[in-house]
Amino acid sequence: MTSIYVGNLPFSASEDELRALFEQHGTVHSVKLINDRETGRPRGFGFVEMDPGAAAVAIQHLNGADFGGRALRINEAQERPPRPPRRPR
Numbered sequence: 001m002t003s004i005y006v007g008n009l010p011f012s013a014s015e016d017e018l019r020a021l022f023e024q025h026g027t028v029h030s031v032k033l034i035n036d037r038e039t040g041r042p043r044g045f046g047f048v049e050m051d052p053g054a055a056a057v058a059i060q061h062l063n064g065a066d067f068g069g070r071a072l073r074i075n076e077a078q079e080r081p082p083r084p085p086r087r088p089r
Contacts, residue, residue: 001029002055003077007045009033010068018046025061026054047077 006018015031022028033046050058055076063074 001049002052004048004050004055004059005045005073005075005077006048007073008070009042009044009046009072010070011042011044013042013046013068015046018048021062021067022048022050022058025058026050 004022009018013033015033018033019028019031022031027050029049029051031046031048034043035041036043048058059074059076062072065072
C-alpha cells in the first residue's frame with residue numbers, strides 16, 4: 001500500500017470528490033482529509049492510499065492538475081519523523 005500526500009486542496013473539497021478523482025487511476029483503499037484540531041476546519045491537504053503501481057500512475061498524472069480552481073501538489077507521503085520527548089513543565 002502506498003500513501004499519497006495531496007496538497008493545495010480547496011477547503012470545500014470532500015473525501016468523495018477526492019476518491020472519484022483518484023479512482024480514475026486505480027483502486028483507492030482510503031481517503032483522509034486533515035482538519036485543524038482546534039477549529040475543525042479543513043487544512044487544505046489529505047492522504048490517499050492506493051496500490052503501488054496505481055499510486056505511481058496517479059502521482060504522475062495528477063500532480064499539478066486543476067482541482068476546484070487550485071493546482072494540486074501530489075507526491076508519495078513521507079513518514080513523519082518521531083517527535084522528541086516533551087520536557088516536563
